[in-house]
Amino acid sequence: MSNTPKSHGRKTIRPTLKPRDLMEQAPELARAWRAQVITLFPEAFPGILGLSLTGKALKEGRWQLQTVPLREFGEGKHRNVDDTPTGGGAGMVLRPDVMAAAIETARATQHRAAPLIYLSPRGRPFTQGMARDLAQRPGATLICGRFEGLDQRVIEQFNITEVSMGDYVLTGGELPAQVMLDATVRLLPGVLGNAESTEEESFSDGLLEHPQYTRPSDWHGRKVPDVLLSGNHGEIAKWRRQQAEALTQERRPDLWEAFKNRDT
Numbered sequence: 124m125s126n127t128p129k130s131h132g133r134k135t136i137r138p139t140l141k142p143r144d145l146m147e148q149a150p151e152l153a154r155a156w157r158a159q160v161i162t163l164f165p166e167a168f169p170g171i172l173g174l175s176l177t178g179k180a181l182k183e184g185r186w187q188l189q190t191v192p193l194r195e196f197g198e199g200k201h202r203n204v205d206d207t208p209t210g211g212g213a214g215m216v217l218r219p220d221v222m223a224a225a226i227e228t229a230r231a232t233q234h235r236a237a238p239l240i241y242l243s244p245r246g247r248p249f250t251q252g253m254a255r256d257l258a259q260r261p262g263a264t265l266i267c268g269r270f271e272g273l274d275q276r277v278i279e280q281f282n283i284t285e286v287s288m289g290d291y292v293l294t295g296g297e298l299p300a301q302v303m304l305d306a307t308v309r310l311l312p313g314v315l316g317n318a319e320s321t322e323e324e325s326f327s328d329g330l331l332e333h334p335q336y337t338r339p340s341d342w343h344g345r346k347v348p349d350v351l352l353s354g355n356h357g358e359i360a361k362w363r364r365q366q367a368e369a370l371t372q373e374r375r376p377d378l379w380e381a382f383k384n385r386d387t
């Protein structure tokens with residue numbers, strides 16, 4: 124095992140592994156959804172994915188996490204991974220030769236049908252549809268960016284898909300990778316409880332959720348809407364639907380347009 128006691132469900136793929144080591148997969152993990160993360164910060168994983176539903180699923184072997192420490196693929200005594208942008212400009216660019224070595228090492232133990240994804244602010248925005256697609260595949264290899272980005276030639280050479288986590292500037296792709304894995308792993312068989320899975324399937328109409336309340340029915344003079352205490356399930360469903368539609372119209376005109384155009 125390449126797991127150290129402190130690795131919390133994270134296996135590390137090192138550049139020095141021999142081909143035979145690369146082929147050895149614990150038999151109970153052979154069927155598991157396989158996440159690989161190429162990163163300068165392997166200690167950031169599993170991070171929050173080691174807790175709650177995703178952490179339980181990791182311990183149960185429903186998915187596995189392999190980190191590929193990019194620094195170990197770096198060149199020279201200082202394990203250099205970056206260089207200045209050709210043509211000039213600020214910052215540093217991840218070297219194509221170093222990234223290619225890390226990608227090739229990772230891909231040697233990955234399923235062929237697992238996509239290669241680069242978390243990048245220039246990517247297409249991540250969606251629930253992408254999470255559903257990933258969950259149908261045998262796994263994914265994720266590349267976390269740092270610095271100004273990755274040399275364009277590696278992106279083309281390996282047919283890498285660029286995916287963004289939204290229009291704001293982060294310091295790197297590690298948090299986006301964890302977001303992507305969280306959204307995907309919760310969709311794997313057996314990860315959600317029965318109640319949540321049923322809700323997942325019925326929640327397909329593309330509206331924001333209605334407000335929720337619990338006891339006490341009067342809190343600091345703020346009362347739960349009467350209809351929710353009425354016991355009239357038809358009226359309750361109608362009220363919730365109306366709330367969901369009003370909220371979507373107000374906050375998310377983009378979702379509201381898509382909702383109105385559904386099935387057309």
Ligand code: 9D3
Nearest residue numbers: 242243268287288289292293294295296299
């Ligand atoms: C100067 C131009 N910057 C782009 C806005 C360069 C740059 C900033 C920050 C390049 C990379 C990063 C680090 N961000 C990510 O790696 C990243 C990211 C993000 O910043 N926002 C949303 N999604 C993502 S996915 C990866």
